[in-house]
């Protein structure tokens with residue numbers, strides 16, 4: 261987001277009275293920070309200016325020499341259908357309003373209307389146009405399924421289609437000034453996606469991350485908004501808030517689901533009004549940072565239980581991605597394993613070990629409640645204790661067992677023997693199970709024993725018995 265120009269497209273003010281143009285453009289800037297504005301007092305030049313391609317919204321007077329507003333409205337609707345036109349006229353006549361709306365005007369205001377009303381109307385149109393542009397861009401990306409900046413996602417290792425779709429979505433909305441909500445279980449990579457969003461946003465400022473879990477309301481306000489000298493007892497100096505630290509950049513609010521209701525009200529006001537007051541100050545400051553929020557909580561159910569404000573939820577989820585947990589993208593396990601072995605070896609100054617056969621199968625039986633973070637820690641731990649060229653399976657087996665087994669608990673809905681006629685004997689059924697477990701584990705007995713929930717010696721005995 262560029263501080264000097266808002267919105268990302270140009271707003272063209274057309275009126276034959278230069279004084280009105282000046283006053284309107286001042287009002288737009290001071291009340292709403294709308295600075296990407298161009299004025300034109302000659303109706304004959306309007307179409308030429310729009311044809312240059314940067315105009316997204318036109319504020320159009322009706323009564324002008326040379327070309328009337330209505331004539332221009334017809335031409336704009338015909339030649340530049342993506343450009344919205346708000347009529348701001350001195351004429352307060354129902355017939356005129358109806359005619360302009362029929363000709364394709366987005367809205368109609370009378371010059372004698374409260375200035376604040378006109379500015380709000382312009383703000384509303386800008387939001388609407390921004391959403392339209394985002395949607396168009398998203399559709400284009402999804403249809404073509406291409407990433408323009410795959411390098412922005414370099415830190416995120418995945419071959420999963422759902423993750424690729426998230427990348428495409430993020431690329432499309434990264435330049436939007438509206439908030440992005442990233443949800444998903446803890447450790448699944450939400451912060452990495454926030455970083456990629458910042459990289460793609462074109463913001464020149466920093467990404468400033470704040471974990472808001474556990475901040476009481478005063479600390480939350482102080483952290484975000486900062487304070488002036490003497491704002492409260494002990495406030496001996498000025499504190500720069502995180503919003504200011506993130507100017508022209510991205511403010512990433514993590515664990516947003518844990519925010520107190522009082523702080524939710526403050527965040528909502530910030531998003532709605534686009535401005536805030538440092539504690540102890542009556543001088544408003546403009547929010548000039550893109551907001552990205554994340555949570556591992558289910559915000560919808562928090563809203564239903566009254567723990568999260570509905571209005572804030574709707575505002576935050578304008579752009580939303582839900583990151584799938586690792587257990588539902590097991591195809592990523594071998595790639596992540598390789599990446600983490602490489603990283604761990606580099607960090608610990610060791611040679612990259614070779615993973616034992618069957619390790620990927622073992623890992624695929626585990627549900628990873630701590631997601632990629634847990635997996636990464638497991639690999640780093642294994643590499644730090646290993647001595648041979650081949651990585652030992654033991655530390656993985658131990659970690660998985662310590663986490664409560666974690667073999668993917670897939671109890672079939674239906675008894676697999678239900679259709680058998682006659683039923684197999686115990687011995688036969690046990691043999692089928694042994695065969696299947698050995699098959700799935702690629703002949704690895706440690707893993708096969710884990711899959712069957714028995715000890716390795718016990719598996720060995722049964723195998724010996726079965727094979728005579």
Ligand SMILES: Nc1ncnc2c1ncn2[C@@H]1O[C@H](COP(=O)(O)OP(=O)(O)OP(=O)(O)O)[C@@H](O)[C@H]1O
Pocket residue numbers: 415416417418444445446447448449450451452453514554555556632633636
């Ligand atoms: N796809 C991935 N490729 C490489 N590393 C990953 C991937 N996903 C997550 N990680 C790593 O896992 C760890 C956790 O990731 P991250 O902090 O982004 O998760 P999170 O969802 O934000 O977690 P939390 O909800 O606890 O804040 C980090 O070390 C991150 O680098």
